Amino acid sequence: MGRAPTRLPPLNALRAFEASSRHLNFRLAAKELGVTQGAVAQHVRKLEAELGLRLFDRLPRSLALTVPGRSYAAQLRRAFELMHEATVALRPEPDRVTISVTPTFASKWLLPRLPQFGQAHPDIELRILATESLSNFQSDGADIAVRQGQPPFGPGLSADLLFEQEVIAVCSPALLPAGDPFLPIHSLDAATFLNDAHDLWPEFFDRVLARHVPASARQLRFSQTSLAIDAAAAGQGLAVASRFLVEGELTSRRLVQALPGAMRGTMDAHVVTLRKPRNPRATAHVRQWLLSYRPQGADAAR
Incomplete structure (x- = not known):
C-alpha cells in the first residue's frame, strides 16, 4: 500500500510565513497581504506549532530566520513561483499595442476616447508612449503612431490621413x-x-x-x-x-x-504603422479604431 500523503499546513499560514521571511517584519508582511499584523503573527505561530519547529527568532525590532526557517522559506518561495507560473500559463497574455503620440494629442484627443476603445477591444492592452520627440518604431517598440506632417514618414511605414490641420x-x-x-x-x-x-x-x-x-x-x-x-x-x-x-x-x-x-496648415495628422507589423491583428484593430474618427470623405495617404 502507498504511503498516505502528508497533510499540508493551511495555505494562509504558508503565505504569512513566506511574506514575513522576505520582510523579516510582521507589520510589513501584513501590509503586503492586506491583513492585520496580529493575524500574520498568529498564522506563523500556528505554523511553527504544527511543524514542531521555530522558524523565526523574535528580535526586539525585527525577525531573524532560523536555519530550518531559512531552508523552508526558500523552498516555499519557489513553490509559490511555480503556482504563479502555472496560473499565468493558463491565462493567455493580452495583446499589447504601443501607440506613439505627442503629449498634447494624448491629453486632448486620445485619453478622452480610451474608454470607448476598452469597451470595443477588451482583449487589447494599449501602451501610450507620449513624447515630443519622434519615436522610432524599432528602438522604442512602437507599433502604431499618430504623427503630424506630410508622408512618407520613413521606409517600411504606411500612413493614413486622420485629420487635416x-x-x-x-x-x-x-x-x-x-x-x-x-x-x-x-x-x-x-x-x-x-x-x-x-x-x-x-x-x-x-x-x-x-x-x-x-x-x-x-x-x-x-x-x-x-x-x-x-x-x-x-x-x-x-x-x-x-x-x-x-x-x-x-x-x-x-x-x-x-x-x-x-x-x-501643413501638419496633417496621420496614423502610421509598420508595413509588416509585429502584432498584425491587434495593430489592425487599433488602426481601424483610430481611423473611424476620420471625417467623412477624407482621403488616405500611403
Whole structure:
C-alpha cells in the first residue's frame, strides 16, 4: 500500500510565513497581504506549532530566520513561483499595442476616447508612449503612431490621413463681449496671446486676418500646445491650435472660436504603422479604431 500523503499546513499560514521571511517584519508582511499584523503573527505561530519547529527568532525590532526557517522559506518561495507560473500559463497574455503620440494629442484627443476603445477591444492592452520627440518604431517598440506632417514618414511605414490641420483661434467664452460671436478686431491690441513651440500666431495673423500681431500685445509662451489650450480655457488669453485638438473643449464650451476664419496648415495628422507589423491583428484593430474618427470623405495617404 502507498504511503498516505502528508497533510499540508493551511495555505494562509504558508503565505504569512513566506511574506514575513522576505520582510523579516510582521507589520510589513501584513501590509503586503492586506491583513492585520496580529493575524500574520498568529498564522506563523500556528505554523511553527504544527511543524514542531521555530522558524523565526523574535528580535526586539525585527525577525531573524532560523536555519530550518531559512531552508523552508526558500523552498516555499519557489513553490509559490511555480503556482504563479502555472496560473499565468493558463491565462493567455493580452495583446499589447504601443501607440506613439505627442503629449498634447494624448491629453486632448486620445485619453478622452480610451474608454470607448476598452469597451470595443477588451482583449487589447494599449501602451501610450507620449513624447515630443519622434519615436522610432524599432528602438522604442512602437507599433502604431499618430504623427503630424506630410508622408512618407520613413521606409517600411504606411500612413493614413486622420485629420487635416485646420488652425483656429480659441479663447474662454468669458472673454467674448455679450452677444458677440467673436472678439472685436480692435480688442486684439490689448489681448494676451498664448504661444506654443510652433509659434503660429504671426502666420495666423498674416494669412487669416491680413495684419500683423499687435506690437502692444502681451505674449505668453508654453513648451506644449496642451498647456496653451488649458491656459486659454482658464481665461488667460487667446491660443491657436488645430481644430481636432480642441474639439472636446469646443463641444463642452470650455473654449469658443475667438476669431472668424481658419488657417489650413501643413501638419496633417496621420496614423502610421509598420508595413509588416509585429502584432498584425491587434495593430489592425487599433488602426481601424483610430481611423473611424476620420471625417467623412477624407482621403488616405500611403
